[in-house]
Amino acid sequence: MDESKPKDECAQVTYNFKCSECGMNEETHYKGVSPPFSRKIQLKYPSYVMKDPFSPPGKGEILILGADCAICGKAVCISKQCSIFYLKTYCLKCVQNSMDKFPAEVTNKVKKS
Amino acid sequence: MDDKSRNHQRPSKRQRSPSHESKSGERHKLRKRSPLKQQEESEFSFLDYKRNLNKIITYSSDSNTVVNSLDDFWVFVKKYEMTLKKAGKPIIDNECDHNELNDIGIPINFSKHHCINFMSKMKYMESVYDEREKKKLDKKMFDSFLNIVSIYLDFKNKEKFEKLKKLRKAQSELPVTKYRDEIVAAVQNEKVVIVAGDTGCGKSTQVPQYLHVAGFQNIACTQPRRIACVSLSKRVAFEMLTQFETKVGYQIRFEKSKTADTKICFITEGLLLRQMSSENLPNYDVIILDEIHERHLMGDFLLGILKCLIHTRNDIKLVLMSATINIKLFEDYFSKESAVVIQVPGRLFPIELRYKPILIEDKPTRDDRLDPQPYVQIMQLIDSKYPSAERGDLLIFMSGVQEITTICDAAQQYAEKTKKWIILPLHSGLSLTEQDKVFDYPPEGVRKCIVSTNIAETSVTIDGIRFVVDSGKVKEMSYDSSTKMQRLKEFWISKASADQRKGRAGRTGPGVCYRIYSEEQYSDMEAFSTPEVSRVPLASLLLLMSSLGVNDVRRFPFIDTPPGEAIEDALLELKQHGALTSNEKLTALGKALASLPVDVSLAKALVVAAASLPAHKLDSALALAAALGIRSIYTTRAHRDFECENSRKPDESDHGDPVTLLSLYCAWLREKSRGGGRAWCKRRGLEEQRLYELTKLAAQLNTLLQDNNLKEAPEPETMSSAERALRHGQMKQLKDMRRQYKQKAAEESKRRKRLKVDSWEIIDDKDEDNTVDIRDIEFRMTNDASRIRALINGSSTNSGRDLIMLKLVLCRALYPQVAVADEYNHCKSVSEQLFHTWSKPFVFLHPTSIFGKNPRLLQLTDADVQTDEPFGYKSRQPLSSKHQILCYLSLLETTKPYIVNSMRMPAAQTLLLLAHSIDTNIGFTRLVCDSWLLLEFPYPESGLNLLMKAVKLRQRWEDLINRRLQDANPNKSVESELKKSNQTKTSYEELQYELSCDISSYINSDIYYTIKRCLPGDLKVMYVGPDEVHPTIDPNPFEQGFECRPHEKKGGVYVTDNIVFNCVVDTDWSYKSYEETYSLPWTCPDCELSVCLSPLERLQHKEFTCSSRMEKKDVQKKPIRENKPNTKEFECETCKVTLYLTPVEILKHKKACK
Ligand SMILES: [Zn+2]
């Protein structure tokens, strides 16, 4: 993890993010829990983070696209069709494989969708 | 339920007391809560703590989503609290923090906060109270608040994520997406790739991105229109998620957003062409030419240039993009380069086609007026056949603005009755806001009826069109190169156009196309429209070609070769302007002209002005050339509305239209300096947008003159520190305003406006007056008060001498575009005033022009005519010193051939100074200019004196221009360097000053003459012919050292390049007058020699043998003036001396003089 990267270098380093479920494919600027371009925001689980492409730069706005599944390690996006978040990111395949390990409130949502 | 809750809310609010505070402070320690506390909690709202919480938010974080949108955040908090209340859940949640994890690290107890990835790092502060400063917010409550912040962040993130997904989905659904790999592979492997696909297939936005992702680093993509460059670059930057960077940029006439980081640049065809001269071409690895099917002049030429370029430049790939029109033509054109064609099918729904849906009588209505009824009937037909619940708008194609107005008026009447339609005109003459209306939504049950020129055929794409009505006509400009006259005429469209128009009905769903004409008419149509190259003036293009190194323009590989005569006429024009030598090599003047992006004649006006006008007066020429180089500044109302006409009166100039333009511009600048502008323009029927464009173009031309060394860079303006501070403040304010405007515009563009059925025009008027005008802000940012003042000073021509020089500069550039009045004009009505030009007899004054409205300005009054004619002189033409000719910018034929943008000039003075050829009889009493106009000077020596003055002035002026051109392109040979060091040159300012004084006294010379247009019959007997032998003239008083040679056809001898002496035959009176002159002894006014001499001999005496010659030269020496650029002519009232001083020096002088 490259959390310690200085700010200006972050502009150059990019992390390719490709959702293993839906194929979403974008270049992100950071992977981790404390995006350097928005200091007051912390994440619970290391994620792929972009500087928000829809807001002017320097405003600290970020966009989280997804993370690597906590079980299988494949990258998935935050879309409901691709993953759930429960303290960590889990791809839907893995959730389905271990339904009993999650609280009902979480798996209910998966069944619904 | 609602009532109940309200009932016990009210008293409880009043109940709040200090005692509650201490209790709530303890609360987090308590596991069980009393019923009272529960009730209190349901009353709790973070909104009560807003002020203090806001402080924490803004203090504790440098910047993030919450800070950036505090208002939005609190709206969210309110909604969130409401949802909790409705669900009966507490706002302060008390879920326990201890997380027991199972074997794969998942918490066993569910907490909704575990579903949120975000955490906020704000620090708790002790001092958070509610609005009344009574209740304190404890740590636990604060943590709850942080949870809401996290939920908000998560919510916002999802919103943005969805936006991104939606964008990607839309991109993936574009027809062109399927061809991505094919296109990329073709560009990588081939030199030329043609991508053919109809509008809406996504090629313009996607192909540049594909190529960029594939690794191309410097992509140029041309567009025929400036607007498209800007909007495409914005769209592509958005799609590439770089809208706040400069990776995608644009470059158009007045502005660019391109930087060193730019990888994809949208650029106008014209600008890319100008980059094509080898030293300017940026390192493009791909050049994409978009919309090549439109066949614009510049686009066609670019095709040819690039076709040649890719043979020498292996590192450049060429991508041609076109609608699916005539692809074969482009494929064949690039067959040697083995172009690959990739066709992208568009998304088109079935379209029902109906010819002549309404029975139309084919006989023309009275005075050829367009009958709008068939169009209204089709609207009725749509109303009766298709339920208004079924959406779908109507697009009507008409040929021109007038036709659009006619249809709109009739349709508007129908719409007012039915309330089912909103009528919207669309043509390029409308302002952008007006044009934008066609994209707005109509209310439910109402259809838009857009009445458009062919602009909506390919360039403007409007969604939601279901019905198309095609008039089958288009108004197009054609050009007659032999008379240099443009014609605006209505034509039948081509099959390709008709099909494009039809296709507009099937873009969003199945549609209907009504063709007003018959199927036979359709089959009679040409397959394709005439490309621009065959119907526009070519001089500018050929000059540009020549400057780009095209050696033989006749052999240039045009995709469609323009007519041979058009090329020959354009080359002749360029030679007449001195841009090309007689063997068609580019001259220094030509090189200078090619660098200026305006018509050749306007470019010439600028170069001539740069040489002839002092620096501080050059602004007037820049403004004038810019005013003539842009589209008309007048709105359609300007010449119809009496009020508009009247309010422009004070600024009109009876010198003509160009001077009026300049005067209106100065008046506008003055208005700007007072802070106004928009209302001022509206009252006068002027398009303020054009005046901004004028300012920008003038500034751009100014820079180009400097870049080409035709003008010295001005001294940096000196500002006092107070002025600087003031300006700094202004700039800050303006930048703020601009930022606000841009934000607002961005917000506004998100939601398309809903159109109102009634009186949309009036609503719009109000809107416009209240809104911030971004162009005004930008104008003020680039032009501070002192700059505006300088512009006004530079652009106004207060003194007679300035005006004379300016008019002559323009006239010199436009020559031979002059017109002479018909001799019977004095007995004709205003609209029948006839004029004749060299190339085109019988043209009219345009009714909106200054002289069209007031032709008397051009006629002689009785007092102007000399009735006391010299003895023996007889002529049907009036003898006067006040004859005038018109110098004009262009000829335009609409209903009649018209002179457009004309200016009056004293006839003989102008002709003798500017005519390409002047023929004279032996006594200089009969002069023929350009084998067209005969001037007779019955008073002895008057013609000779005027001609002699003209010759000398012409030489001095020529020298001045040549010197300017030479200084611009210094010839670095040793010889010229030596020359330079040997002679100390008189300064430009001095030469310019002397020339302008002498020219203005020459122009004002009071000499009586007649003027007559020579018809072919007259010319047959006008010249002596080559049979008679003429002795050479030695010494030659006209041009020392010029070797006289006989004229092959007319007879006589050339005494300068422009004057042929003794070739015009004499009439009785002129022969007698000559004899008389010769027989009477002549006394030299300078040396008192008295002897019988012919006019020529007298000249020779004055020039070469007169004893006063030497003395005269010394007398002429004038005091040397300093040549600071800001010097002004100043006549001191005390000492009566005219001096040239800077404003500071004037003050000093005034002090000293007292
Ligand atoms: Zn996905």
Ligand SMILES: [Zn+2]
């Ligand atoms: Zn997984």
